[in-house]
Amino acid sequence: MITYLEAIREAQSEALEKDPRVYIYGQDIGNFGGAFKATKNLAQRFPGRVLDSPISEDAMMGSAIGAAMQGMRPIVEMQFADFSTVGFNQIVNQAATLFWRSGVSCPITVRLPSGGTPGSGPFHSQSLEAIYAHYPGLIILTPATVEDAYSMLLEAVAIEDPVIFCEHKYLYYHLKAPSLPKEALPVGKARIARAGRDATVVTYSAMVHEALAAADELATEGWEIEVIDLRSIKPLDTDTVLASVARTGRILAVGEAWPWGGVTAEVLARVATEGFNLLDAPPMRLNSKDTPVPFHPNLWGTHRPTARTISLALRELLRA
Amino acid sequence: MITYLEAIREAQSEALEKDPRVYIYGQDIGNFGGAFKATKNLAQRFPGRVLDSPISEDAMMGSAIGAAMQGMRPIVEMQFADFSTVGFNQIVNQAATLFWRSGVSCPITVRLPSGGTPGSGPFHSQSLEAIYAHYPGLIILTPATVEDAYSMLLEAVAIEDPVIFCEHKYLYYHLKAPSLPKEALPVGKARIARAGRDATVVTYSAMVHEALAAADELATEGWEIEVIDLRSIKPLDTDTVLASVARTGRILAVGEAWPWGGVTAEVLARVATEGFNLLDAPPMRLNSKDTPVPFHPNLWGTHRPTARTISLALRELLRA
Amino acid sequence: MTGMLPLSEAPYAAGRTSDFSETYRRAYRWMLLARVAEEKIASLYRGGKITGGVFVGRGQEAISVATGIALRDGDIFAPLIRDQAGRLAFGESLLDFTLTYLGARSGPMRGRDGNVHRGRPKEGLLPMISHLGAMGSVVNGMLLAHRFQGKKHTVGAVSLGDGATSTGAFHEFINQAAVEKLPLVLVITNNQFAYSTPTNRQFVCADLVDKAIGYGVTGHSVDGTDLAACLQTIGGAVQTARDGGGPQFVVATSLRLAGHGEHDDSHYIPPQLKETHLGRDCLSVAEEHILSQKWADATTVEAWHRDSHTQVEEAVAHSLREAAPDPAREDWCALSSRHLQEGPELHPPLKY
């Protein structure tokens, strides 16, 4: 069995192996192997290509952009997604505008260990995918499975544009798969994680598993819930979402991030504008609460959506 | 006649006059009076209370937060909204979380000269309201009128929480009013800028004027378009929007910012979830294009929505 | 019992006694209490009783306590993750520490934030955010407010690690303090590592204190394993800032005698380094100094140890009895202006 974290390590190892342009840059990622061990042994196996950076997120990002412009394929590990706010300017103003302004592409991959785990608190739990998705010029990947963590990271490195790779910390050790995939859906295609005909849940990352658990629960009551794993939230595969809604007539969008302008807002805005006539009931959304992510597990468990609250929302949606 | 910019200066002058806790901090805002002259003469009239900062947006924001914690009411002027990305961390992680974490409030006002003008290019034109609105703990004001620029800025200074004040540079000199208001709607209430019964345009800031022009144009064809000026995008006055849609049955959300997760997404997600049955036609949205803001006026005029493209969208909405 | 003790009433308050041995003894006792308290939490962590990370100040208590003890009511202190000794000396109650680590609703952060992320800003103790370097400009702003408000002779102390000197935030805040001539005391603890990263990946200047001249502020170097030196140098820097001498830039050297957090075995720290002067345990050094100077006898020191253990056991026992936060009683409101809070309407109106 291979974990989500191991899949990320494996993808990086393979990228280093196959492509001499790849190098990795981040805090404590060298001999130490990273705060989460996502680069364990890579510095040893690929000497000089897994570099410890100073605690300088702005310079980390800027230098990756420069190296990419000169033909390298840098992977930058942020120690936590939350710390990318101090490298923010380079990502959204330098990397994201470079191709459009100058015609020179910027193939960097920024790994953001994202999302909540119990006891991580307001500054080690954030889900910033919507923040980055708002800016033109970035691609935002949000793998929910071991297979996608692996194949999408490899694809991220191959893409000519800046990729924000939101890997979910809650899945690092929890999630296991028997083996790594040989092929995968391309970036930009959503996946039907579970087929159903009564309602569609559209979600991504760790929430896919909460949604699947909710679907299991509702299955015992006779409901067939379709669960869509967006995989990438920018580009967002509106077609697959609409096709599902065409079948079910009902949609619940679920996201772990804050509500205002998050993935759920974007999904529902698209469904409402482009698939209005497919809907048999008002669409619904479920997000975290609109406060910082709490430290205490009791609070954390209520702050984010869970299988339980998703089930409750679905029952309401099915009644509507 | 008083301009939008003068209204901002007047509000600051009044805040300094009436409240000894108020001071202003920013680049070139002292004797020079600011890049846009929003603080002209204020340093002279209020010695020691209008301070030139170094080019250190992170420290500018951090120090304002500290001063607010100690009972002051700082107003921070960013030279351009676009530069707030380097003060971002202090805004979204320090200011926005302080009250929730510690119970101590953080009454700062951050003035962001926002939005596009011809020839300003990718880094002096941005509309970042959706970025800040995604974070809990911030209030985002987007005045569209001279009156609101004045009264909402005064209210921003009075509010106990961090306020992101998105003032639109395009309106600075263009927009004029005969006098300053004595009273105003409270923050959180949208305004019906023009009443109508055939369709609702929900928008804010400079786009209110484009929408009004579009409504004028459609009026010559016999259509009565209601235009809602949101005034504050967080909190967002869903009730007023829904009441309007209840009357018109049709909604077009318009924003100058980038599409993904912007105000238009949030507005339509709310209308779709809470006002689904009020809709007689699929809702529509219109945003800038999903690229950086172009420098050249020819491109800029096409990048953002205008009265012309709003009219075209409305005709389509009315046909639906 | 929770919250801050007025410094004058704090059991080992430094006061402004001219008796150096008295200050030294008090400082030692805060260090000892911090050490015992952190060891207790670390052992609870190993027993699976703590949620989240545990970060300790082992090996740098002398630097931390010297900072905390030099401050007074009205001053400001922005501690970091290894500043338990300084926090106590500044007046943080042991209960704030245990309640927070044990996730009690009655702790100062009410379960919303945890472990080292606690403070009482109204009493001058700032609750750190995680982003390194970010607290410095906040202290600048508080000192600026004091200036506006005519409060004189207050000081703000900011704690920082060697690694944090690589952040842009560090640069901006020390420069801002210099330009504004604020009474800021920056205490950099160079404990040779930032997590696993040795200092040669953070900076290559010959000596960190060489940075001071580039900001136009006064630099000080001190042996962080030597409590007397710390009290004198940091205490002196605080006094200079208080007297209008502008920002003070203190670099104290030590070695981190623990993992980055308790999850980390710090295998990357070369054992030879631990054998050097840097690797001395400042707490034992201070204890030996007290005994050798006959500032206290062995029985007294022994009693101090017992007293620290008793205090810690009581605080932990009390905290373990406290209720955990209850999500149903949480107001989920990030704004002080409650009527402006958004939220519930974005969720489906669940009936549960």
Place this chain on the structure above:
Amino acid sequence: MTGMLPLSEAPYAAGRTSDFSETYRRAYRWMLLARVAEEKIASLYRGGKITGGVFVGRGQEAISVATGIALRDGDIFAPLIRDQAGRLAFGESLLDFTLTYLGARSGPMRGRDGNVHRGRPKEGLLPMISHLGAMGSVVNGMLLAHRFQGKKHTVGAVSLGDGATSTGAFHEFINQAAVEKLPLVLVITNNQFAYSTPTNRQFVCADLVDKAIGYGVTGHSVDGTDLAACLQTIGGAVQTARDGGGPQFVVATSLRLAGHGEHDDSHYIPPQLKETHLGRDCLSVAEEHILSQKWADATTVEAWHRDSHTQVEEAVAHSLREAAPDPAREDWCALSSRHLQEGPELHPPLKY
């Protein structure tokens, strides 16, 4: 005609001639061309012919040209808003300048970006973003790439103003360059003002070059009004970096002899300051030096002036004939991977 000229073919290329007077003359001619070109654009601006801001390098052309002329093919240059002289010396064609300022579709930024925000990254000339300090780490990354790729003896030069030294980005990139021992040459032009703000609101160190020691890099000071000194000091710093000497930190002093932009009358610059040594116009100083050294006679210099005017007039005339960008021909695609671009579907499918 547009784009970068191979440096060897550039009309006044520095080459690596041992004849200093030859280098000086070439440098002077680039300065002159930059001055004439910027004056032309400024006059078009005053005539309402330019969209957006106009920013000129008047008074600091010597510093800029010394940077540009010291670089070679394969090197990297990150100029800022006042670096027209350095850009030309590095190989930017005058047409890139005029086409961009005049908003032609055929300019290197195709109307997407304007005025000083232009470059040809493939040829080592970076198109600045506005955020001050942000280009430095990009150059670091390019130099790091060269190291990975085995390209040796290349140099990256970064231009910065006195005001930009207050940014966190500046701190992070110079420190990063020092840690990685990159061949980075940082040229800080202290022209006494950042927009309206005098240096005493940006820093209070006795001398900006005092910052170098805190980063562990070599510092150099130079009189920016003296072209010979600039050529020697900056040229020397570039050579040292090229030879493996690590990052070089150059502080050049001058006075901004213009507004921040052409919209600004710079009334806040004290007239007395203009009378000091700092206020000397480096271009006149250089011209006098050439004449006094008899490196050229008055007739020749006069011809150089005429030639500069001719070149500028031709470039402007050409650029004015070029088409403006056409939104209908714009692909509105921010991604190199076109198939991943989002957009149209978020708009109503307008039929126009």
